[in-house]
Amino acid sequence: ELKVEQNPLFLSMQEGKNYTIYCNYSTTSDRLYWYRQDPGKSLESLFVLLSNGAVKQEGRLMASLDTKARLSTLHITAAVHDLSATYFCAGKGGSNYKLTFGKGTLLTVNP
Amino acid sequence: DAGITQSPRHKVTETGTPVTLRCHQTENHRYMYWYRQDPGHGLRLIHYSYGVKDTDKGEVSDGYSVSRSKTEDFLLTLESATSSQTSVYFCAISESIEKVYSPLHFGNGTRLTVT
Numbered sequence: 627e628l629k630v631e632q633n634p635l636f637l638s639m640q641e642g643k644n645y646t647i648y649c650n651y652s653t654t655s656d657r658l659y660w661y662r663q664d665p666g667k668s669l670e671s672l673f674v675l676l677s678n679g680a681v682k683q684e685g686r687l688m689a690s691l692d693t694k695a696r697l698s699t700l701h702i703t704a705a706v707h708d709l710s711a712t713y714f715c716a717g718k719g720g721s722n723y724k725l726t727f728g729k730g731t732l733l734t735v736n737p
Numbered sequence: 738d739a740g741i742t743q744s745p746r747h748k749v750t751e752t753g754t755p756v757t758l759r760c761h762q763t764e765n766h767r768y769m770y771w772y773r774q775d776p777g778h779g780l781r782l783i784h785y786s787y788g789v790k791d792t793d794k795g796e797v798s799d800g801y802s803v804s805r806s807k808t809e810d811f812l813l814t815l816e817s818a819t820s821s822q823t824s825v826y827f828c829a830i831s832e833s834i835e836k837v838y839s840p841l842h843f844g845n846g847t848r849l850t851v852t
Contacts, residue, residue: 627796659840668827669780671840714779716841723768723787723831724795725841729779 628653628719632728639705640736647731649698649715658698659716659725660689669714673700705735740764741844743828749850756815758847760828762808768831769811770841771795771803773824780827786811818851825849 629652639645649658660672673682675691675698682689686709688701698715716727740763750756760769771783772795782795784803792803800822802814815822825848829841 661840668845669829669841669843671842674840716780723785723793724782725770726782726796727772727780729777 628655628717628724628726630715630717630726630728632713632715632731634731635729636732636734638734638736639702641706642704644704645702647700647702647713647715647733649700649728651696651698651717651719653696653719654693655696655717655719657718658691659718660698660700661714661716661727663712663714663730665711672713702733705733707735707737709733710735741828741830741842743826743844743847745847746845747848749852750818751852752819753817756818756849756851758813758826758828758849760811760813760830760844762811762830764830764832764842765808766830766832767808768833769805770829770831771801771811771813772827772829773797774827774846775824783813783826815849818849820851823849823851 631650658675661669663669673689678693680691686703691698712730712732714730716725742761744759770785772780774780781797786792786805804812825846827846828844831841
């Protein structure tokens, strides 16, 4: 059974700084997703990573995947307040149809 | 936005009463999911469906049942609600989880309080 662990779970950072959120998963996953959730809102898909070495970028967010290390990272460059949200990673294990989520990282960007 | 409607959006009910949450989609997607979100636990899968009348359990299925009699509707029933089922429930759909670049699309959630 796939397990997904994120760290840190809470991240407070200043505007303009860089930081990385880590997502480790326990068994083979043929893809890795990143989602964003604003307070009281639904989840929005950010990235889908399919292969080893995959890198996707959107604005100040960049996601990467290392399947050998079973690790995905979400890197934040020059954070701005609008990036404050909870970020989830999720993996799909094996041949079933389930998506397993991490506990989420609550990111707060302070002026 | 993917056409997903959850109803009701908010509900307060008493312990021991049955509750049914509805997820309706207009995308004709095959796969539908029910997750619950609780502080400190992230999202946990309750049940999912991979076709009409085809459902399977997730990691936290005890106390919940589901039904899918047509493609567009996926119902989640709490047979006898307990306070531990107070949560925010999200429905999600996927065109095809096997397809590349096919993420789940989420509804707006139902906030359920069991008193």
